[in-house]
Amino acid sequence: MEIEKSQSPNKNTLKQQVSVDKNKNGNLGLFNKLQKERKNLPIFKHRQGLLDKIRSNQISVIAGETGCGKTTQIPQYLIEDGLNKNRMIAVTQPRRVAAITIAQRVAQEMNTTVGNKVGYSVRFEEAVDKNNTKLLYMTDGMLLRETIVDPSLSRFSIIVIDEAHERTVNSDLLISLLKQLSERRKDLKIIIMSATIETEKFANFFESENIIYLEGRCHPIEVFYSKKPHADYLDAALNTILQIHFEEQDGDILCFLVGQEDIEDMQQMLEEKIELFPKEAKKLKICTLYAALPSHLQLLAFEKSLEGERKVILSTNIAETSVTIDGIKYVVDPGLVKTRKYNPNKLIEMLLVVPVSKSSAMQRAGRAGRQSAGKCFRLYTKYTHDTLAEFMLPEILRSNLSTVILQMKAIGIKDVKGFQFIDRPHEDQFIESIENLQLMNALDANENITLHGKEMAELPLEPIYAHFMLVAFATNPNSISVVLSAISLMQVENLFFIPKGAKISLLDVLLRFQLGNSDQLTKVNMLHQYYLAKNKKSFCKENFINQKNMKKALEVRQQLENYFLDILKKRSKKNQKQNTKASQNQANALQQSEEQQIQEELAKGNTLKKLQEEHKTAIQQEINTEEFVSCIAKGLSVKAAKLNNDGTYTIIRSNIQAYIHPESLLFYSKPKPEYIIFNEVVSTIKTYLRDITEIQFSDFKDISK
DNA sequence: GAGCACTGC
Numbered sequence: 001m002e003i004e005k006s007q008s009p010n011k012n013t014l015k016q017q018v019s020v021d022k023n024k025n026g027n028l029g030l031f032n033k034l035q036k037e038r039k040n041l042p043i044f045k046h047r048q049g050l051l052d053k054i055r056s057n058q059i060s061v062i063a064g065e066t067g068c069g070k071t072t073q074i075p076q077y078l079i080e081d082g083l084n085k086n087r088m089i090a091v092t093q094p095r096r097v098a099a100i101t102i103a104q105r106v107a108q109e110m111n112t113t114v115g116n117k118v119g120y121s122v123r124f125e126e127a128v129d130k131n132n133t134k135l136l137y138m139t140d141g142m143l144l145r146e147t148i149v150d151p152s153l154s155r156f157s158i159i160v161i162d163e164a165h166e167r168t169v170n171s172d173l174l175i176s177l178l179k180q181l182s183e184r185r186k187d188l189k190i191i192i193m194s195a196t197i198e199t200e201k202f203a204n205f206f207e208s209e210n211i212i213y214l215e216g217r218c219h220p221i222e223v224f225y226s227k228k229p230h231a232d233y234l235d236a237a238l239n240t241i242l243q244i245h246f247e248e249q250d251g252d253i254l255c256f257l258v259g260q261e262d263i264e265d266m267q268q269m270l271e272e273k274i275e276l277f278p279k280e281a282k283k284l285k286i287c288t289l290y291a292a293l294p295s296h297l298q299l300l301a302f303e304k305s306l307e308g309e310r311k312v313i314l315s316t317n318i319a320e321t322s323v324t325i326d327g328i329k330y331v332v333d334p335g336l337v338k339t340r341k342y343n344p345n346k347l348i349e350m351l352l353v354v355p356v357s358k359s360s361a362m363q364r365a366g367r368a369g370r371q372s373a374g375k376c377f378r379l380y381t382k383y384t385h386d387t388l389a390e391f392m393l394p395e396i397l398r399s400n401l402s403t404v405i406l407q408m409k410a411i412g413i414k415d416v417k418g419f420q421f422i423d424r425p426h427e428d429q430f431i432e433s434i435e436n437l438q439l440m441n442a443l444d445a446n447e448n449i450t451l452h453g454k455e456m457a458e459l460p461l462e463p464i465y466a467h468f469m470l471v472a473f474a475t476n477p478n479s480i481s482v483v484l485s486a487i488s489l490m491q492v493e494n495l496f497f498i499p500k501g502a503k504i505s506l507l508d509v510l511l512r513f514q515l516g517n518s519d520q521l522t523k524v525n526m527l528h529q530y531y532l533a534k535n536k537k538s539f540c541k542e543n544f545i546n547q548k549n550m551k552k553a554l555e556v557r558q559q560l561e562n563y564f565l566d567i568l569k570k571r572s573k574k575n576q577k578q579n580t581k582a583s584q585n586q587a588n589a590l591q592q593s594e595e596q597q598i599q600e601e602l603a604k605g606n607t608l609k610k611l612q613e614e615h616k617t618a619i620q621q622e623i624n625t626e627e628f629v630s631c632i633a634k635g636l637s638v639k640a641a642k643l644n645n646d647g648t649y650t651i652i653r654s655n656i657q658a659y660i661h662p663e664s665l666l667f668y669s670k671p672k673p674e675y676i677i678f679n680e681v682v683s684t685i686k687t688y689l690r691d692i693t694e695i696q697f698s699d700f701k702d703i704s705k
Numbered sequence: 706g707a708g709c710a711c712t713g714c
Contacts, residue, residue, distance in 0.1 A: 095712065123714055141713040170713065259710060291711065317710055338710040351709060395712090403714095460714035493709080559714090662707045682709060690709095 031111040038076075038109060041069040043214055050074065050212060051081050054189065057210040058182055061192045063199040065216030066366070070193055071162050072106050075135050078158060083189070084134060087157035092140040094168050095322060096122040103127070103137040110135075123460070124555050140170040147177055148410050148457060158189040164202060165194040165359070166321065167394035169404060172422050177411070179206060179420060195359070198391060205422050219369035225382040233334040234262060236379045238269050241312055244330050245284050248375070251329025252305055253312040254319060254367055258338040258353050263288050263314045264500055270312070282310055289315035289323070292494040294546050301325060320363055324370065331368040331376040333361060335384070341398045344432040347654040349400075350683040357389045394423050401425055401433035402463045406442055409449040410457035416447075439638060440467040455567050459560065465490065468635035469564065475634050479627040481620050483635075484564070485524040486628070488557035490679050490691065495523065495553070497546045506663050509544050516625040517673060518693035519665050520632065524623060527553060531619050557619075565611045633699035636677045641689060643674050649689060651681065661688040 038044065043064070054060050064070045075089050093099040103120035107113055114120065115127035121138040128136060140161070146153060153159065159178060164171055178190050192202045203211050230236035237255055244253055257263050270286055277284075287301035302325060305311035313325060317337050337356050342349050356364070361378065368374025378385065396404070408416050417430055437443045442453030442463060449457075456466035465487050472483040489495070496506055513529065515521040526543070530550055533539040540547040612618040633640070641649040641658065649658050658681060660667050666676070679691030 139713065145714060166712095168712070261708075292709080320711090322711070340710070353710090659706090667706080680709095684708075686707085688708085 027111075030108070034109045038073065041073060042216075043069040043073050046212075046214060047073075047077055051077055051083065053210060053212055054078070054191065055081075055083060057208070058186065058188070059190045059192075059206045059208045059210060061194065061199050061203045061206070061208065061211045062214065063194055063211060064214035065195055067370070068214045068216045070214060071102055072109065074191070074193075075160065076106065076110065079134055084157050085187075086134075088133060088155050089135050089158040089160065090143055090153075090156045091135070091137050091160040091162055092143050092171065092174065093137060094140055094163050094166055094171060096125075096139055099137040099139050100125070103135075106135065106137070124559065140168065140174055144170050144174055144177075144407070145460070147174075148407065151411055152181060152185055153188070157187065158191065160191040160193060162193045163195075164192045165198045165391075167391070167396075167422075169395045169399055172394060172396050173404060173407070175202070175205070175422060176420055195363075198359070201422070205420075219371070219373045221365050221369040221373065222375045223365055224375065224377050225385065226379050227381070229381060229384065230379055233336065233379060234266055234269070237332055237334055238266065238273070240332050240377050240379065241270065242273060244332070244375075244377070245282070245310055245312075248330060250310065251372075251374070252310060252325075252327045253330045253332060254325065254328045255312060255314050255332040256319065256334065256337075256364055257314055257316065258334075258336050259316060260290050260292055263290060263316070266314050270314075282308065285309055285311045287311060287313045289313055289318060291316070291318055292497070294497050295548055319367065320360065324367070326371065328367055328370065329372065329374045331364055331374070332379065333364045333376060334379040335361060335388075337392075339392070339398070342400050342429075344400070344426070344428040346656055347432065347651075348656065348681050348683050348687065355384075355388055357392045358385070359391050361385065361388065396421065396425055397423055397429075399425075399429075401429045402436050405430070405433050406437060406449075406453060406457050406463050409443065410454060414448070436638070437463060440464070442467065458567060459563050461487065461491070461560070464636065464638065468632070469560070470567075471635040472631035473564075475631050476627050478616055479624065479631045480564070480615060480617055482521075482524055482623055482628045483631055484557055484560055484617060485527050485619065486520045486632070488553045488560060489520070489523045489527055491556050492549045492553045494546055495549055496544050498544045502544070504544065506544075507665065507667070510665050512543065514665060515623060516629065516694075517666060517669060518625070518629065519691045520679070520693050521623065521625055521628060522665060523691075524628075527557075528619055528621065528623065530554075532621065561612070561617050562608075564617065565608070565615065568611070568615060629693060629695055630699050632677050632693050633675075633695040636679075639678050640695070641676050641678060643672050643676075647672060649676065651678075651689075656681075656687060658687040658689050660692060661690040664690065664692045666692045666694065 062070060062074070071091065075091055078084055078089060093102065099120050099122050103114050103118055107116070107118040110117055112118060116129055116132050118135045119128035119133040120126070121128055121136060121142050123139065123142065161171055161175055164175065175192065182188060182190055194202060199211050203209065226236070237257070241253055241255060257266060267286055267288060274284055285305060289298055289301045301313050305327065313319070319325065335356050336353050337360065338351055338353050340349055341352055365376035368376050405416050408419065413419055434443060434447060437453065438445070440463060441450055442456050444450055452470065455470060456463055459466040459469065469483060469487055473480050496509060498504060498506055510519070510522055513522050513526040515525040527550070530536060530539055530545070531554065537547065539545070540550060638653050640652045642652055644650055644657070649660065650656065651658055661682070666673065673694035675695050675697055676689070677693045677695055678689035682688050682690060
């Protein structure tokens, strides 16, 4: 997918980059052209001022709208002036693709290739040269993980947190940790970069007055409001799109809708209207864009519209920040967004449609003015706009804190409630999450992290899955292969894509792979068959599987397997140390010989394979269903539910009533199982349990509150 | 009998 076009190289420069790669001496023509472009950026005239301020302050807050060049230029200025003192600069991004494409762009501007002086580091992918890389673009999640291993982040002399205004849990947490770290590491420079409006919040947080404002480079956008509120927002959006099409000049339309369902409805309504267009009317092409759409269909929205044709893109919030589409001149904004909210009392995540914030509305409008002047039609009144919140509620206030608290404990922060958050989560969020971690034995009664908790924190998973994995192995080591597959699959959404109007249901597809009375086992069976399939592409096509996400499940599985084997290695080392404590003299020798042995094995490249065989982690053809069912009952017992007389279920831990999701294999099963484990609760108009496995009462452990 | 926005390790 094409992400943040302004920051990523366009097709021409990509081609040219290949020639740079081939020619080690560099493409001087391109380099000179890029240097000229750099000097024409509006940020260039602030270069010296920026450097002076950053040099004389430990902490700087930089405000600048998207497109002003701050992400690509400022790190280069710092290196050109030697402010990094020959050590590495980290620049964090909330999204993987942004980190990669920006690194590519900057490498080009610095006449080098990615992985040399400029690198990137994201999950599953890294291009870094230990000795050479001076500028590292990374996801904020990667830097956060690094703080667990090295709390003083000693690789870096400057850390830049970009897009801080998005207020993701990761960047919020990083900013708080950096504030603490700035006391201990006076040599570390910290730069917070944010969109204009929220900078003062960050400056106040750091008790700093060093705010630098940069002007953007956006084209003018005319904003129109509705005169009266609309009863039906889809209807209003439909009329607005048609009005633009018939009355406005050329240019594509981007319409924000809340979800897949509304997008499909709107698509149908528009198609019906287009049927009735007069023959001489200009053509209107409909494109849709949402995360569950397979990438080859997403790409259609990025294709340039043909001469004499107008494109309308019906999109979820994905087009607000995650992707940028060229050529948009008109934005239709109903002012609504679907958002997740966690209820710590009911232990339930809810998806709610809520009004957008003023800053979101501004960001959406900005999508119309990236190449030329544009127009934004807001389907709400000016009065309504004035009543909107300034910003969306930060993610940390809407989340389950279990992961955050376990990470903080693993870093060594004992007093999590006394920690300085930018926005403090609610007391109930702390209480519930600490209790939850104690239930899993990740924290002890005094809220100190246990050995089990430390191992859990090493795994890139929500605590409950990390717990499940370790408990499953302890219960029955033979089950680990299936458990690894099941957990990996539970991390990936949208495994299937069934086009609207297809004569097959998701359930029909699941039945082809059914194994036991379990959605999890059925999907494991499918994953293992995919893994063994010679022609993976046709396997996916035949079974309506989203191949990209299937690949992702295998990637996750590989990574989890590696982490898991690491944990086992650490355990055996620790045991060895303890066993040899009595004979201190031998200890060193033994450790050395073990180290040597591991090194030798590594050299042979056999370690992983050997460990895989030893611990049965590799993907197996044979799946033992009984073993898995018993493991999931023990490892995921906080996600157990019991059947009621009326056919509904009660979630045992929270005592909440719920229904089996219609996409589950168990939706039709009769009689309904007495006890089940579910993976997920979703609350829409009803509360549903998704991904279900029937368990036996004998395996069940009571965890009610 | 009915339906999940987006991102990250």
